[in-house]
Amino acid sequence: MPKNKDRGFMTHPRQEAPYRPVADRLRDYKAVEERLTDAELHQQAARCMDCGVPFCHAAQTGCSLSNVIPEFNELVFEERWREALEILHSTNCFPEFTGRVCPAPCESACVLGINQPPVNICKIELAVIEKGFERGYVEARVPKKRKPQAVAVLGSGPAGLAAADVLNRAGYPVTVFEEAARPGGILRYGIPDFKLEKWVLERRLNLMRAEGVVFECNVTAGTDVSYRFLKERFGAVVLTGGAREPRELQAPGRELNGIHLAMDFLTQSKQRISNEPFTGDPILAAGKRVVVIGGGDTGSDCIGTSWRQGALAVTQLEILPKPPPERAPETPWPLWPGKLRTSSSHQEGGERHWAVETTAFRGDDQGRVRAVRCVELDWLADEASGRYQPVPKQGTEFEIEAELVLLALGFTGPGPNRLVEQIGLACDARGFIQRDENYMASIPGLFVAGDMWRGASLVVHAISDGMRTAEHVMRYLEGHHDSIVTPVGKPGVA
Numbered sequence: 001m002p003k004n005k006d007r008g009f010m011t012h013p014r015q016e017a018p019y020r021p022v023a024d025r026l027r028d029y030k031a032v033e034e035r036l037t038d039a040e041l042h043q044q045a046a047r048c049m050d051c052g053v054p055f056c057h058a059a060q061t062g063c064s065l066s067n068v069i070p071e072f073n074e075l076v077f078e079e080r081w082r083e084a085l086e087i088l089h090s091t092n093c094f095p096e097f098t099g100r101v102c103p104a105p106c107e108s109a110c111v112l113g114i115n116q117p118p119v120n121i122c123k124i125e126l127a128v129i130e131k132g133f134e135r136g137y138v139e140a141r142v143p144k145k146r147k148p149q150a151v152a153v154l155g156s157g158p159a160g161l162a163a164a165d166v167l168n169r170a171g172y173p174v175t176v177f178e179e180a181a182r183p184g185g186i187l188r189y190g191i192p193d194f195k196l197e198k199w200v201l202e203r204r205l206n207l208m209r210a211e212g213v214v215f216e217c218n219v220t221a222g223t224d225v226s227y228r229f230l231k232e233r234f235g236a237v238v239l240t241g242g243a244r245e246p247r248e249l250q251a252p253g254r255e256l257n258g259i260h261l262a263m264d265f266l267t268q269s270k271q272r273i274s275n276e277p278f279t280g281d282p283i284l285a286a287g288k289r290v291v292v293i294g295g296g297d298t299g300s301d302c303i304g305t306s307w308r309q310g311a312l313a314v315t316q317l318e319i320l321p322k323p324p325p326e327r328a329p330e331t332p333w334p335l336w337p338g339k340l341r342t343s344s345s346h347q348e349g350g351e352r353h354w355a356v357e358t359t360a361f362r363g364d365d366q367g368r369v370r371a372v373r374c375v376e377l378d379w380l381a382d383e384a385s386g387r388y389q390p391v392p393k394q395g396t397e398f399e400i401e402a403e404l405v406l407l408a409l410g411f412t413g414p415g416p417n418r419l420v421e422q423i424g425l426a427c428d429a430r431g432f433i434q435r436d437e438n439y440m441a442s443i444p445g446l447f448v449a450g451d452m453w454r455g456a457s458l459v460v461h462a463i464s465d466g467m468r469t470a471e472h473v474m475r476y477l478e479g480h481h482d483s484i485v486t487p488v489g490k491p492g493v494a
Ligand SMILES: Cc1cc2nc3c(=O)[nH]c(=O)nc-3n(C[C@H](O)[C@H](O)[C@H](O)COP(=O)(O)OP(=O)(O)OC[C@H]3O[C@@H](n4cnc5c(N)ncnc54)[C@H](O)[C@@H]3O)c2cc1C
Pocket: 101, 102, 103, 154, 155, 156, 157, 158, 159, 160, 177, 178, 179, 180, 184, 185, 186, 187, 190, 191, 195, 219, 220, 221, 222, 240, 241, 242, 243, 266, 297, 298, 301, 417, 418, 419, 449, 450, 451, 452, 456, 457, 458, 459, 460, 462
């Protein structure tokens, strides 16, 4: 292979990772995406320009983990995989998750992206970690010496896992308490297998167990273990309960049977395919016409899952107007671009409608949903504020027949949490936990990280926040900071 990557970006076009054929992948829940070959990765790494100022790795513009991207691209080009992995792991505990599910804000900040398709950073990252596992470079590293103070992590999503990983490797004994039957948070019970197969999660959890992290599942903090119990046994506690309060749709007929929250549908689907017991009536798309309300990632996951369950038709409704196919002028480089996104689930079929409001649900005489009533919207600028407001278009009312409706309208807050109530933690108006510049909540020794603080966001942000929170926990345990509650502003959510 050529050893000189000068002007690689002029020689090689960007190459996407291939997807399995639709007819094939709809028969199972296995990953839809395949891997680039070593020769293709070599060319893709050669496209990196080694910019003087790499916007891709700056947390403000690109990767919130500050992955050292140009350096690992160079090492991949030189086939120095072990060193590439060392650099990648120095900033990212779990590249095998981000390499599969990250929407790659780094790529929208890549300098090459100003006038060409950006470097395929995400798939290079995935190749580095997978090569590391294949070649045995990723091994359990058990701390040689243990520290006296133990740490409890409440919640096992990417934020909790990242905090646990950093603290454990630094020698602190860590116990992760998780309410669900198995660890992983949304990585397990939200993101479907066709995007993230669960052996990937199990592989990392097994590594963490081998390194000494203890997982206690089916334990709800605040109910099964009190804060008093935790305080007596642990030197610090990290709260990472996620943002679980779903945004509701207030429309006549919402109470009809067959209208469900997206997370209930996705969680149950996951439990079904992994033979885990679940409570409540089965929610199944087989033989039904499905309407998904909400045009984001969760909605898209509902589409792919509905097809795999055997839906007859799937329609997705989005209240906002259809975005442009390319970067909108309001989001210039290096910002996260407002543009049309088509996921692997969209490629599998179905219709998408934009600028549509759901006005009501029609049911039958047995209380089952039969149709979704909608109206088209105009988004008009308000004269006083200049803000765009939705205005229903006269005479555009229509109905979509449906036997299953899935509400994927986002998340408005962390949701009820007994532990937070018990100890009266300071929260903002929406219930998100406040923290100071030391990432500490309003009680000394209690830290908060991930979506529970930031709001519903991305896996990359949760990992990065978990890792940084762990650093603050260590400083606290070593006696290096005071607790002054000054709520810290939240960064924008990509
Ligand atoms: C359906 C869906 C798909 C997504 N897809 C993507 C994607 O493709 N790419 C991407 O980057 N992001 C995606 N996201 C967003 C991403 O998954 C989240 O931002 C991320 O998981 C947040 O991590 P977290 O650790 O803060 O919380 P979570 O992952 O929500 O984990 C919180 C954990 O805390 C546990 N818990 C809560 N309360 C308690 C308690 N009292 N005691 C014990 N345990 C408790 C919960 O059971 C859960 O396991 C998706 C989100 C959803 C909902």
